[in-house]
Amino acid sequence: MSVTDQELHKTPLHALHLELGARMVPFAGYAMPVQYPAGLMAEHRQTRESAGLFDVSHMGQLRLSGPEAARAFETLMPVDVVDLAPGKQRYGLLLTDEGTIIDDLMFANRGDHLFVVVNGACKHVDLAHLQERIGKRCEIVTMFDRGLLALQGPKAVDALQRVVPGVDKLVFMTGAGLVWNGADLFITRSGYTGEDGFEISVPAAQAEALARTLLSQPEVKPVGLGARNSLRLEAGLCLYGNDIDTTTTPVEAALTWAIQKVRRTGGARAGGFPGAARVLGQLDGTVPVARKRVGLVAQERVPVREHVELQDTAGQRIGEVTSGLLAPTLDRPIAMGYVPPALAAVGTRVQALVRGKPVPMEVAAMPFVPNRYYRG
Structure with a gap:
């Protein structure tokens, strides 16, 4: 069934996209x-070499406030929320009671509240x-009407600093409230491309004017979802619904780096999140792990797409590809997929x-x- 334009929501930049x-x-x-007239390859290169502007206003922005907000939010994820310092940002994973992934998200400590960005397709489920789980312990305010722009690439800082002075002080995974033309912005130095860059939360009424101002900078051109996907795959980043979902645990998804030591076995705040027994058991080896997410490079110039069957060298099914394409930067086919742990070592054929x-x-x-995040 086709979805008509009338049934779809529009971001604050909808008219600008059509104009471009x-x-x-x-x-x-x-x-x-999905792309502009320059095309996916040009947009991908633009982001790797200069700066690309992405509309990611479909994402869900939330504010969690109240004295219990951090402790409450921490009960839903295997990550350290309580000790996150003001001005810092962190990657998080909402889990089911079986320890599988409801969504992956970013959250920042803004001092008097937590600013949370969740995936667009999951935002109503997440909310x-x-x-249901923590609504009585903190105030949850939706900001689904705000715009969200991502300015990504090695020259993103040059362009944005001209428009919003002070952003050059930020380092990777930090954020600050700044003002542009009277509009309250929240800007984090982060993104989904593997490059240095920023994500900018902006009131809907000012989103188009800010986007136009950024696009008027000599370094910046518009980039669509197509190049966003190829950039994130080259960066080894998961796409929710493809590479992770409610059938995968953080350990199977090779996201154990996102589980801080304080939430692992032994500490006062260890466990206490949904599915902790399974996740911590997989971490310490007492619960078996049936599959692992791995990176794959094709040895022939044949693009390998999602849902393609993976086999061992004897032709036996071992898993499937979850994301795959011809990598523009490398000019060779790359993919991510799940294989048994015995076949997950780098170099395995x-x-x-x-x-x-x-x-x-x-x-x-x-x-x-290689990632090129700016760490100071």
Whole structure:
């Protein structure tokens, strides 16, 4: 069934996308730009070499406030919320009672509240989950009407500093409240491309004016969802619904780096999150792990897409690809997928069954392209 434009939500930048000649597609219930006339490859290179501006206003922005907000939020995730310092940002994972992933998200300590950004396709489910589990312990305010812009690339700081002075003081995974033309912004130095860059929360009424101002900077061009996907895959970053979902645990998804020591076995705040017995058991080896997310590089120039079957070298099914494409930066096919732990070591040979033909692949370290976050 096709989704008509009338049934889709529109971001505050909708008219601007049309003016810029974007090809619009349905995504997470919104009409979103998949690419502009320059095309995916040019937009990908623009972000790697200079600066690309992305509309990510479909994402869900939330504010959690009250004296119990941090402790309450920590009960839902295997991450350290309580000790996150003001001005700092962290990656988090909302878990089911079985220890599988409801959503991945970013949250920042703004001093008097937590600022949370969740995935667009999950935001209403996430909101219901938060209200049910911790709604009595803290105030949960939705800011789904705010715009969210991502300015990504090695020259993003030059362009943004000209428009919003002071952003150059931020380092990776920190944020600050700043003002532009009377509009209250919250800017974090983070993103979803592996490059240095920023995410900018802006009132809807000022979103288009800010986007136009950024696009007027010589370093900046608009970039759509297509290049956002190729950039994040080269960076080895998960896409919710493809690489992680309610069938995967953080350990299976190779996201154990996101579980701080204070939440692991032994400390006063260890465990206490949904599915803790399973997740901590997988971490310490007492609960078996059936599969692991790995990076894969094809040994032939054949793109390997999601849902393609993965086999061992004897032709036995071992798993499937969850994300895959021809990497623009590397000019070779890369993918992520799940394989048994015994076949997860870097250098292991497997094969993907593409249109009935086995394509040799090798397990590779991620990120495929080195990250260039600015850490000061």
